[in-house]
Amino acid sequence: MFSCFSCGDERPKDITDVALDEAKRELKKNRGRSVRDTYNFGQVLGKGGFGKVYLATHKYTKHQYAVKQVEKRPERWIQEALLLEIAVQRRACAAIPQAVKLVEVYEDGSNTYLVLELCAGGEVFDRIIDQGNFCERDAAQVLRALLGFIAALHGLGVAHRDIKPMNMLLTCGPTEPITAADVRFADFGLSAFCADGDFFHQTCGTIYFQAPEVVGDAAGCVRYDKAADVWAAGVTLFVLLCGWVPFGGRFAFKKTELELRKIIRAGKFSFTGLVWEVVSDSAKDIIAQMLQPDPNKRPSAAQLLSHPWFTEAASLQRPLGERMIANLKQFAAACRLQKLAALVVAKRGGGVGNSLSPDVAKLREVFAELDANGDRRLTFDELKDEIQKVRVAMGGATNGAAVVGAKAPTGGSSKAGGKGGAGAGGGGGGGPKLDEQELWKLFLAADFDGDGKLDVNEFVAAMMNAAGVSPDEKTATDAIFDEVDVDGDGFLTPAEVQLLLPASLTRDEATAIVQQADKNADGRVSRQELEEALTMSKKHSQRPAGETPEKDGQEGQEDAEKPADGGAGGAGGDGGGEEAQTAERQAAVQAS
Incomplete structure (x- = not known):
């Protein structure tokens, strides 16, 4: 019998221990060699809060690969999670044809590099x-x-x-x-x-x-x-x-x-x-x-x-x-528009049109206190060192009525805990809990541009979302148009939307956001189209959960959701009072 990695069992040399030892040996194979001595790095294929994926070409065979570059972190549970990922993928690709192949692994003082099969399709x-x-x-x-x-x-x-x-x-x-x-x-x-x-x-x-x-x-x-x-x-x-x-x-x-x-x-x-x-x-x-x-x-x-x-x-x-x-x-691109709205409203100082408006001025003060080196960017280490202040910020985002238990969804880059049972663990309760691993998830979800740092707007938007609060759709639409509709023609083009995005995001990403809201496919977004895109789900929040009406031919009017177990989106068995109100509000920032 062997243990689950995150179950907390402490058994000598179980399969997880053996796998971690295998991963350490894998890292030793290329010790002293630089990955760039063997591979020429090309364009960035993707990125997350603490890593990037590059297109890379082998210098001698000319074969192409995807190289996943992961920043080294001091936290033991993050180190073990990466080792386990290496060990599992090595075993999987050796035995399962459908698993992406792990070719080899390198490391230097700052990063670990996983050389992977390139899936060109x-x-x-x-x-x-x-x-x-x-x-x-x-x-x-x-x-x-x-x-x-x-x-x-x-x-x-x-x-x-x-x-x-x-x-x-x-x-x-x-x-x-x-x-x-x-x-x-x-x-x-x-x-x-x-x-x-x-x-x-x-x-x-x-x-x-x-x-x-x-x-x-x-x-x-x-x-x-x-x-x-x-x-x-x-x-x-x-x-x-x-x-x-x-x-x-x-x-x-x-x-x-x-x-x-x-x-x-x-x-x-x-x-x-x-x-x-x-x-x-x-x-x-x-x-x-x-x-x-x-x-x-x-x-x-x-x-x-x-x-x-x-x-x-x-x-x-x-x-x-x-x-x-x-x-x-x-479905593939939906979260981007919501994130964008939250960031713009946060940048303009709030103006959230509902009864749980956060005190954006106070959140900005907290950001300044957390920003230890004054570079106007928060790293995970800065947040981790002042985790109690983050708890206070999350609670203060709704003047004491935040639902901290309503966490941002996690994506593939967030890791499960290490041995010993670290982490928040549950999937149900609310309450002002925030440990290091939950903070990690919150950070990754809030990092809109994936550069490993939060600016003040990303931070404020994240605190709003942690409290279950989002800007009302008219406020968000007005804020976005006031911010970037530079020619005042009442339409947003990809070039104008790109002005809202962090510098590291491309015109293609701005175009994808425009296409999501562009109902008449004219390559631009009107004020009405943007507001409709942001408000569409509110019109369906009272319908039964999991059910779509018989006529779903009228786009935006016919989709529905049936309340499961007594109430669509209400707090239900997870809480009442303020939580019930919070559960009716949209999450403005989610992991993409």
């Missing part, structure tokens, strides 16, 4: 959006690869814990059909060893894909095992077939974690709406099996591979339709 999400004719046959190929990967990973005694479409990549070219052999699975940053009969007790991953047992019960008790990966695969297939998540619906990104936990915990969803009319009953059946709320009744990945849908789907080549593609595109 990009994300599955992007391919579906670009090709525009995704069908059930394609979805079956992706799910076959995903379940095969999960089954093999579980066979190694490993839970992935961050299964989602954004971690699925392709090796095939843009004009080639998707096959199971072309799909690769990445990001082992939250993966951990777990034997049969052992359980995790710390929530991690991206909330939209978390199983009820990962979210935890109303009392905050979290207890789950490898079966949670199967649930996440079910959510992933649901998204691939209709373009939104089953729990929270099309506008889940506007809900607080308090709301989402309640909806997921209830486990209720439906297949209503025009988008589902073209999906086979067999596909719906396999989704329902994967989204079985009781993990003891949920089939394993290996069992699901024999489902008849995989045979039937071979002949199901009818495109799922433009609506699904539009939904998927919105």
Whole structure:
């Protein structure tokens, strides 16, 4: 019997200890050698709060790779999490064809470098959006690869814990059909060893894909095992077939974690709406099996591979339709617009149009106190050293009524705790808790441009979000237009939106934000289009959760969500009073 990495068991030389020793030996292989002696670094392919991914070319073979550069941190639990990621990925890629290959590892005084297989086909999400004719046959190929990967990973005694479409990549070219052999699975940053009969007790991953047992019960008790990966695969297939998540619906990104936990915990969803009319009953059946709320009744990945849908789907080549593609595109980019609105309102000093307006002036004072070196940028170390002041700021963001328990969703870059049970652990309770690992998650979620530092606007927006407070849509729209509509024509172009973004973000990213709100596809956003994009989900907050109306032909008017377990987005069993009010407000800043 061996232990889960984050369960806190202290057993001599269990499989986790062995894996950490393997990773240390992996690092020693290239000791004294510089990664840049072997690879020429090219463009940045992606970045997060403490790392970047580069396109790199081997100097001698000329083969191309993706090099993940991760900043070294002094915290022991972060060091162990990276070692475990290396160990799990090394074992996975040796045994599982669908795992992104870890070629070799380097380190220097500042960074660790993971040289990875380059998946030139990009994300599955992007391919579906670009090709525009995704069908059930394609979805079956992706799910076959995903379940095969999960089954093999579980066979190694490993839970992935961050299964989602954004971690699925392709090796095939843009004009080639998707096959199971072309799909690769990445990001082992939250993966951990777990034997049969052992359980995790710390929530991690991206909330939209978390199983009820990962979210935890109303009392905050979290207890789950490898079966949670199967649930996440079910959510992933649901998204691939209709373009939104089953729990929270099309506008889940506007809900607080308090709301989402309640909806997921209830486990209720439906297949209503025009988008589902073209999906086979067999596909719906396999989704329902994967989204079985009781993990003891949920089939394993290996069992699901024999489902008849995989045979039937071979002949199901009818495109799922433009609506699904539009939904998927919105889901892929939805959080950006909300983040942008929060940052602009924070920059302009508040003006939040609801009863829980934060004292932005006070938050700016706290920022100045935290900024130890006066460079107007907060590093994680500066926040960590003054964690009590951050707790006060989070509580003061709503004049004492903050719901600190409504944390920002975590992405693949945040790590689970190390051995010994570090971390906040639960998925349920509120209260003014903020330990180092929760602060890490908050920091990563708030770092809009991924440069590893927070400016004053990112900090203020993060404190507002931690309190469950966001600017009302008219205030946000007015603030954005006042800030950058330089020619006063009543429209925002990508060039104008880029003025709002941190300097490190590109015109392409500004264009993506414009496209999200640009309903008439004229390449610019009117005041009305922006306000509608920001207000759309409010119009549906009273509808039943997980349910979409029979007519979803009127965009923005027909999507709905059914309250799970008594109330759409209310505080429910997670709290009452101020928490109930807070749960009705949108999260302005989420992990992208």
